[in-house]
């Protein structure tokens with residue numbers, strides 16, 4: 001797994017890019033198999049801290065729930081869509097979803113993109129957003 005860290009990431013360290021495309025950084029416990037979003041030093045389930053390995057997750061998932069944000073906070077362009085996405089690795093993540101007529105519906109299979117989500121002081125900040133597959 002190679003990591004691509006961009007200085008313009010909204011959440012530095014959350015995502016990466018390799019030959020298969022964008023992914024989310026996660027940690028997997030070698031004792032109980034629990035997968036946790038982000039880089040962890042201790043398992044949130046069994047508390048072991050000696051067999052935690054970095055893994056790439058979240059290339060694809062399935063929409064669990066979603067909503068449209070009409071009152072966009074500063075730096076965001078509304079309306080935009082967010083929701084929970086269930087990943088095959090066993091994690092449910094809160095993420096932006098593609099907006100507009102192609103917005104994924106609940107139950108749709110989605111694929112991860114890293115796109116510009118927010119602008120601060122004229123600088124675009126990127127983050128994960130899921131789009132409908134197919």
Ligand SMILES: [Zn+2]
Nearest residue numbers: 029032043046
């Ligand atoms: Zn564990």
